[in-house]
Amino acid sequence: MPCGPDIGLNSATLQPRAVTGFRHDRSAPAAFEDLRHCFDARSLAREPCGLFCRQAGDVTNVLSRLTRYFRSPAYLLMGLVLSMSIAGVWLLVTNVTQIRASLPIEVLHRDRELADLLYEVSRLEALLDRVRLGDTEIDNRDLRLAVGEVRIRLSDRPGAFGGDLGRELESLHGRIHTTLAALDSTLRGSSPAILRAIPAYFDDVVAQRRALRALSISASDATMAQAAEQGDALSRLYSRTTVVIGLLGAFGLSLLQLLNLQRRVIRRQEAAEKEVRQLSFFDPLTGLANRRTLTERLRHALAVHARQHLHGALLFIDLDHFKTLNETRGHAFGDQLLREVARRLVDCVPDAATIARLGGDEFVVMLEDIGPTPEAAARQAESVARAILDALNQTYLLADDETHSTPSIGIALFDAQGEQVDELLKRADLAMYQAKEAGRNTLRFFDPVIQQRVREQSELEADLRRGLRDGQFSLRYQAQFDREGRAVGAEALVRWRHPFKGMVPPADFIPLAESSGLILPLGRWVMRAACRELKAWQLHDATRGLTMAVNVSARQFRHSDFVAEVEAVLHETGAPPSLLKLEITESLLLEDADEVIARMRCLRQLGVSFAIDDFGTGYSSLAYLKRLPLSQLKIDRSFVRDVLTDSNDAAIARTVIGLGRSLGLQVVGEGVETAEQHAFLLSHGCDAFQGFLLGKPVPDLRDALLARTLPAGTTASVLS
Numbered sequence: 031m032p033c034g035p036d037i038g039l040n041s042a043t044l045q046p047r048a049v050t051g052f053r054h055d056r057s058a059p060a061a062f063e064d065l066r067h068c069f070d071a072r073s074l075a076r077e078p079c080g081l082f083c084r085q086a087g088d089v090t091n092v093l094s095r096l097t098r099y100f101r102s103p104a105y106l107l108m109g110l111v112l113s114m115s116i117a118g119v120w121l122l123v124t125n126v127t128q129i130r131a132s133l134p135i136e137v138l139h140r141d142r143e144l145a146d147l148l149y150e151v152s153r154l155e156a157l158l159d160r161v162r163l164g165d166t167e168i169d170n171r172d173l174r175l176a177v178g179e180v181r182i183r184l185s186d187r188p189g190a191f192g193g194d195l196g197r198e199l200e201s202l203h204g205r206i207h208t209t210l211a212a213l214d215s216t217l218r219g220s221s222p223a224i225l226r227a228i229p230a231y232f233d234d235v236v237a238q239r240r241a242l243r244a245l246s247i248s249a250s251d252a253t254m255a256q257a258a259e260q261g262d263a264l265s266r267l268y269s270r271t272t273v274v275i276g277l278l279g280a281f282g283l284s285l286l287q288l289l290n291l292q293r294r295v296i297r298r299q300e301a302a303e304k305e306v307r308q309l310s311f312f313d314p315l316t317g318l319a320n321r322r323t324l325t326e327r328l329r330h331a332l333a334v335h336a337r338q339h340l341h342g343a344l345l346f347i348d349l350d351h352f353k354t355l356n357e358t359r360g361h362a363f364g365d366q367l368l369r370e371v372a373r374r375l376v377d378c379v380p381d382a383a384t385i386a387r388l389g390g391d392e393f394v395v396m397l398e399d400i401g402p403t404p405e406a407a408a409r410q411a412e413s414v415a416r417a418i419l420d421a422l423n424q425t426y427l428l429a430d431d432e433t434h435s436t437p438s439i440g441i442a443l444f445d446a447q448g449e450q451v452d453e454l455l456k457r458a459d460l461a462m463y464q465a466k467e468a469g470r471n472t473l474r475f476f477d478p479v480i481q482q483r484v485r486e487q488s489e490l491e492a493d494l495r496r497g498l499r500d501g502q503f504s505l506r507y508q509a510q511f512d513r514e515g516r517a518v519g520a521e522a523l524v525r526w527r528h529p530f531k532g533m534v535p536p537a538d539f540i541p542l543a544e545s546s547g548l549i550l551p552l553g554r555w556v557m558r559a560a561c562r563e564l565k566a567w568q569l570h571d572a573t574r575g576l577t578m579a580v581n582v583s584a585r586q587f588r589h590s591d592f593v594a595e596v597e598a599v600l601h602e603t604g605a606p607p608s609l610l611k612l613e614i615t616e617s618l619l620l621e622d623a624d625e626v627i628a629r630m631r632c633l634r635q636l637g638v639s640f641a642i643d644d645f646g647t648g649y650s651s652l653a654y655l656k657r658l659p660l661s662q663l664k665i666d667r668s669f670v671r672d673v674l675t676d677s678n679d680a681a682i683a684r685t686v687i688g689l690g691r692s693l694g695l696q697v698v699g700e701g702v703e704t705a706e707q708h709a710f711l712l713s714h715g716c717d718a719f720q721g722f723l724l725g726k727p728v729p730d731l732r733d734a735l736l737a738r739t740l741p742a743g744t745t746a747s748v749l750s
């Protein structure tokens with residue numbers, strides 16, 4: 031598309047306008063409308079569509095209510111409080127164990143040591159009870175008293191000890207040990223039970239002392255009490271922190287969970303909405319638009335076409351004898367065929383078309399803005415319908431089985447007449463029945479006049495094909511003259527003499543050749559014939575050195591082999607490339623201009639030159655003009671015709687001449703029919719002229735130039 035700001039010349043107003051690249055400004059609103067119509071899920075709730083939709087709608091309602099509750103702040107707060115309370119209770123319960131477990135280890139250790147000492151004292155008392163010498167009880171009263179005292183003090187809390195418990199016990203043990211050692215010799219020969227008890231006691235005492243020492247080193251009672259207090263405080267602090275952190279964590283978790291739940295609910299709601307939308311707007315079997323969507327789009331298209339005077343078409347497609355296939359092969363097989371038909375339709379119709387399945391074996395294709403006139407739209411619709419016929423006639427391979435099926439197609443055109451949706455569908459349906467009656471596997475137009483015209487066009491197309499084959503075409507050459515009246519070249523113009531109809535005007539068969547693709551073989555023929563003639567011109571003085579202008583259609587120029595074909599023709603005919611001038615139209619530059627320019631440069635390298643035909647009628651782009659390897663601009667005949675009566679046309683003609691001058695291009699005025707037109711163009715600096723005033727298209731230019739007489743009324747400079 032344009033690579034700089036483009037200026038368009040509007041023939042009516044000569045106002046500059048920006049080239050948008052859109053054919054109609056309706057593009058954006060149309061897209062918006064489509065979106066509004068097709069994807070407004072909320073409208074579904076107002077217009078329930080079938081059981082499925084209703085069920086899906088119910089689910090959506092429940093989900094949406096649920097989501098709304100979750101979105102409400104009160105419910106959110108309640109949920110938070112509840113979850114925080116649960117989390118708090120749970121944390122408190124688990125923290126009791128944690129608090130206990132987190133008391134300082136020394137405190138517990140101290141308790142255990144005290145218990146052990148107490149046990150030890152009990153054992154000592156028992157031993158002293160049993161130590162006797164024969165039947166004589168040894169006097170160990172002092173010892174017993176001392177032990178008893180320790181026991182009493184030990185039974186209290188450690189805080190009752192004023193001094194060092196370990197040391198006190200150690201001295202007590204020392205005393206017991208001395209007593210027992212003193213008894214040792216006198217005890218010899220006493221009862222074996224006592225003898226066994228004493229060493230066992232000593233062993234225990236050794237171990238006990240070690241423990242006592244460790245205890246005395248590790249902590250005094252006061253230290254232990256302090257540690258216990260600190261431990262309690264620490265554990266309280268610790269447990270509070272854990273509770274707070276736990277609660278915050280629980281709060282965060284609850285929040286996350288809530289958000290997650292809400293997201294899940296929303297996701298499910300969206301999925302349900304999507305399903306509803308799918309069911310509402312599309313056919314579940316094929317995925318194509320359903321009747322509802324088609325109706326909406328058709329209503330919208332009809333409004334746009336009426337407003338903007340566009341032409342569209344509705345193609346009603348019904349499969350032939352589908353019922354029989356359904357009954358013989360089964361419903362599932364029929365479904366497979368319908369799906370395959372849908373796939374083929376998608377493949378063979380233009381991208382912008384709407385394809386819908388109305389139900390059963392009925393499909394509809396809507397084509398929008400397919401031609402400037404009803405005839406052009408009919409031709410385009412017919413061409414799409416033929417492509418559909420072709421695609422659906424291909425063998426189907428379903429369930430490993432080859433099947434054949436054909437469609438019947440009815441076509442109804444729509445335009446600015448303000449047709450109604452139902453009426454239009456009925457027309458297309460009626461036309462489809464006519465196609466069935468005509469033997470099926472064919473197409474019919476609703477409008478008999480259109481039908482007649484389409485039939486004629488089809489016949490003409492067949493004739494055109496035959497004409498090409500049978501050599502019914504010929505060329506005429508219309509000379510171009512410079513400012514001094516010298517012939518400088520000629521334009522090759524194709525003519526068709528029909529065996530029955532006589533001469534067919536180019537305006538009748540060129541558009542048909544374009545739409546049917548016959549322009550390609552026709553264009554090739556013209557190029558070859560013109561080059562042959564150009565070669566022949568070199569043999570005569572009157573025509574030697576004249577340029578030969580050949581019209582090239584956009585379709586022909588875009589054909590991938592075009593450059594190679596021109597080169598081959600030049601080579602084959604021996605025509606001088608520097609005298610071949612290809613006339614292209616502005617419209618060629620509207621699409622893929624870079625590719626067009628690249629091709630032009632290739633041909634320019636061969637020596638071929640270029641002229642822009644009918645300059646000023648389209649989006650004349652100054653940005654392109656600069657980049658094109660052009661040698662000539664032609665002022666369109668429509669401007670030349672009214673150059674004396676219409677100030678706008680005169681302005682355009684002057685602008686084109688000025689433009690050509692500033693870009694170093696030759697400017698040719700075509701369609702010059704009067705001496706006044708010629709004088710006007712001449713006075714404004716036009717370089718060359720072509721038209722009936724100076725010479726009609728003739729089969730033999732040499733003869734015409736030799737026999738040339740001075741046309742009446744031309745200026746002296748032309749006649750000189």
Ligand SMILES: Nc1nc2c(ncn2[C@@H]2O[C@H](COP(=O)(O)OP(=O)(O)OP(=O)(O)O)[C@@H](O)[C@H]2O)c(=O)[nH]1
Nearest residue numbers: 348349350351352353354356361364365389390391
């Ligand atoms: N497999 C399948 N068949 C369907 C479906 N919906 C409708 N049908 C069947 O499609 C058939 C439509 O047949 P018709 O178009 O009326 O008749 P036909 O046999 O095609 O005859 P002509 O149209 O006159 O050539 C009926 O048998 C319906 O039962 C569907 O979703 N799947």
